[in-house]
Amino acid sequence: MAMLEEKTGMASKAEQETAFASGNEMAALAAAQINYHIMGYFPITPSTEIAQLLDQMKLRGEHSIQLIPADGEHGSAGICYGASIMGARVLNATSANGLMYMLEQLPVQSGTRFPMVLNLVTRSISGPLDIHGDHSDLYFALNTGWVILLARTPQAVYDMNIMALKIAEHADVRLPVIVAYDGFFTSHQKRKVRHFKDRSVVQSFIGERPTNFPNAADPKKPITIGAHMNGDDLINNNYQQSEALYRAQEVFKQVAREYAALSGREYPVLDLYRMEDAEVALFLLNSAAETAKDVVDKLRAKGIKAGVISPNMIRPFPAEEIRSALKQVKALLIGERADSYGAHGPNMTHEVKSALQEDKENKTIVLSRVFGVGGKDFYAEDAEAFFQMAIEAMEKGCAKKPFDYFGHVPGRPEKRQTPVMEPMHGDAFKTGLIQVTPDGKTKRLKVKIPPLRALTAKPKRLAPGHGACPGCGIFPGLELFFKGIEGDIAVLFQTGCAYVVSAAYPYSSHKQTMVHNLFQNGAATLSGMVEAFFEMKRRGELHVSDDVTFVMVTGDGGMDIGMGSAIGTALRNHKLIIIEYDNEGYMNTGSQMSYSTPMGHMTSTTGVGKTQRGKAFHHKDTPQIMAATNIPYVFTGTEAFPQDLVKKAAKAQWYARHEGTVYGKLLITCPLNWKSEERYGEQILKAAVESCFFPLYEVERGKTTITYDPEEKNRRIPLSEWLKYMGKTKHLLKEENRDLLLELEQEVERRWRMLKAKHEHPYL
Amino acid sequence: MPILPKTNDLGFFEIRLESIGGLGANLAGKMLAEAGVLGLGLNGSNFSTYGSEKKGTPVKSFIRFCEPDVEIRAHSPIEQPHVIGVFHEALYKTVDVVSGLVPDGIVVVNSTRDFADIRRDLRLKYGTLAVVDALGIAVEEKTKVNTAMLGALFRVCDFLDPEAMKEVIRKTFSKKYPHLVESNIRTFERGYREVRFQTYVAPEDARGKTFTRPEPLLGYETQEIGGVIVANGNSVFKNLSGSRQGFLPRWEAEKCIHCVACDNVCPDFCFVWEEGVDKKGRKQMFLTGIDYQYCKGCLKCVEACPTDALIAEREVLGFAEQNSVKHKFPFAAGGMNEWRC
16 A cells, blocks of 8 residues: 555645445445546446445435446447547446457547546456456556556555546546456455545546547537548557557656645555665565565565565556666566466566666566466465565576466376266157157147156256255256256356356366356357357268257346347357346346346346436347247246246257257246245246236247236236335335336236237237 | 454454355454444454355455554455354354464354354364354344344454444444344344353463365366366265255155155255156156255245145254255266265
8 A cells, every 4th residue: 555644744635534445445436426427337246346336326326427237348348438439537347358358449449549447356367267366357458558557455446546537638648547456355355445525625636527629529529530540640640649658657647746645645656665775576466565565574574675566557667667676676576467378477577577678787587477366365475485486596696487387286196087977968868758749730849748747757957066046046947948858968058157156166067068158159159069060960070969959058147248149149040049047137246237127126236216216227028039030939938837848948959959049038036136035936936927027938930829828817916916025126016116116017018918919910 | 552452473363254155244244344443443454255156155254453553465364363253053064164263262153052062063172162042043033143143253352342333233224224223233232142151271382273275176287178177067076055044844755746846946956856656556756855965945845845745944953964865876986086075
């Protein structure tokens, strides 16, 4: 942390309060005090909290930022870009794959010179998914042309967020700014912090929104933004941007000086801890540097001249400051929470080395270590080990191993994984009890299934021992569906609860082959799997039965961010099934709203209060969207109507084998985030069907059939009979929200009538 | 005058809470930390184990306190705490909850059992054992376990001010749930008052409970490339019974009509079926029992059962082990035994 107020002895001009808060809380507080116009966002751990906190603060009237839930990070970056083009003040927050998904937009934002602020809560990017902290996402941002500030503590997160906007909007800069801080270590750990009591202090520090730059908001000044160029012109645009980015360092220094006078907290370009006479030093980004400072004190007590360097800014890279900090240092170890594979050292190693190369006198021995990836803890002992390596290099006068990993272990050969169960495939999953026959006249399928009791003879596709919450509706829904599928399956699970709880390395709850891919791209990935399988079969290279059903499993979140991929797959009509378990929210990241969340329902980003009453718009009708792609079979189902679901699964399999793409939506309960009793899962789903919120139907070769009509059976219940089960909808039953309930009822009724019409009419 | 009774090398007094997701240990940790930092002006930090942990899975919450002039730079989890709070007793079966406890440390356990039994199960040699029936109090007061545990923890951390905490509880609940204020204050007070102590004095040279940083099962020489798992289905070796929060379903075979309603709704695949012959001599599937190793106690099956063959019951220690009917998985010969819990 920068010096505490007491230590600087400076009288701060503005009144401040003490709080106990995490990095994400401080980012949200700064944003609320700034009162940005727009935040476009998409939930991703560990940055998601910022949008959630801002939603809660908005309910309390603490800001008036328009919070726009995008369909994915690419969309969120688009929203932010559009808003910044209008001259608005714009905020975004993301992590890891979220940054990767919006990466394409970042050079556009900087290259067209529209300022904004992005909180990058750093997290691992990797093949095997890891949701914990490291700097592999941050390193991808290095070439985007954004200013990059680092915040080692929750206090710094607050301070940097305030400074960031001022720097971004400065006439000499006019560039977007990233404030990067460590996922979980800084984003989630609560510390004692100070913040301005009055938001007007923050707002007057940053100043008025600059209006003297090109923007798209004023029809009196028509401009063209984003014309394309050739190299002769682009070189000049790039040069302008390069110069602006270098100027950002001087602007940072100036803004930090002003901020120190206001707050009493100083942020130099380089945070130097006991470096004045240091002979051995560590160069570390963010939270790890703090841990290392304790070790420096310990080593200093033993007479070892140790120090730590940690930059507060890495774009522009403070090369000059680093050269001067390292003048007397005999050995430096650069510890990095990410690698630049194949480059003989990660990014900071090369940038520090290249800074030193320009100092002909410099004799510092540089070691480089990759450590602490994927949230692997960095203990004081680890910092000590780093210093030991540096001391050894100093004493020997050379680095035995300039670049290496730290903290990796070989493992014991006897622990190597081997299969624990006999592979189950083919006949193991065939009962022969399910019959599907095409009816030549109606062009539809006839399905006969045995009593479900007989189907218990078929093993479940998933093994017990998965880590879902008690009462989770995902697995009963999926297993009932799989009951109707005979023979082998190859499944792809998109990111979401079902994947996370069933495939936590080194454990798997899958009996047959399971693949995970990120949830914006699962359908395309499965398309590739299917086509490769049949092409290799066609060439006679694959000697396995072709009796395989390809299934993609996704949540409703995956059908938001992955909608494009799913529609593309459906339009190409690959022979596969997309099965969606819909729990009406992004439950895996902490119950943020999805487009499937019904209107008025409470989630962690659609709170209920005076200014807002749950989600503002109606739930997405995904089955109808998918039906519009004219795939052979679309259906809905739930565990509360098991025979109905098993029959539909059997049909789905037939169509996926013979004709093309199938899409099915299962409504499932999430007791944790629906705030409902675990034991009532089945009743809740039954009520959803009987209130006509979730009609059971199928669209077979374009023909809609309602497979369970509660009106016909005289079982229709009012919508409130479903809503009463759930804490997330309790407010809808209150007198003051009658209009809202009515609006939801009308929409449910409209969709139900539309279905009825389609059911009755062959051409609809 | 220092406020904290004792501190480690870095000047920290450290508390670790051991719980499962859903019991509110995270919130209790936050409230404890705030009481020290905002109430007493101490410096402090608080965080939990992170990730997409689901309800019912083990979680830890950490609280570090130090005098106001000490800086907190450590981010790592607390390994050698002065105080441990165990919110969920059954955790000791799968987690070494007292790992690293200092010799004169204090463990607060939510339990109704005797000191001797708990001490044996926790393998606690020295230190003070504090026992409180937090679940009992919460059930009686219709509140939550974490408030009762918080009361007991305040008694243990006697440098904190319980009156200030009651004020926080009052403020927290009066905004949204005014009718819950008094019951929560009572829950806190009862936790504070009803916690019982037994000290096992450590000799001068006693060493604290050892702690180990678990090494991964696989390393760079033994992981399959690309993170591939070749032991599909190995989650069957996991024991999820620690996720139950006091209740489980009991099956009465004679009332069962083998209709599959329970199996259709069970999220955790606990029902065990076997082929048999019915009265008419036809092949038929029969339910043979429940594999409690995987049962998280959601009780959906009890609701689904049309004949009262499944009954919700308060779990008694040992019942599940005695009445479990194990699944018969097609284990491979030579499959790794190390995976079994």
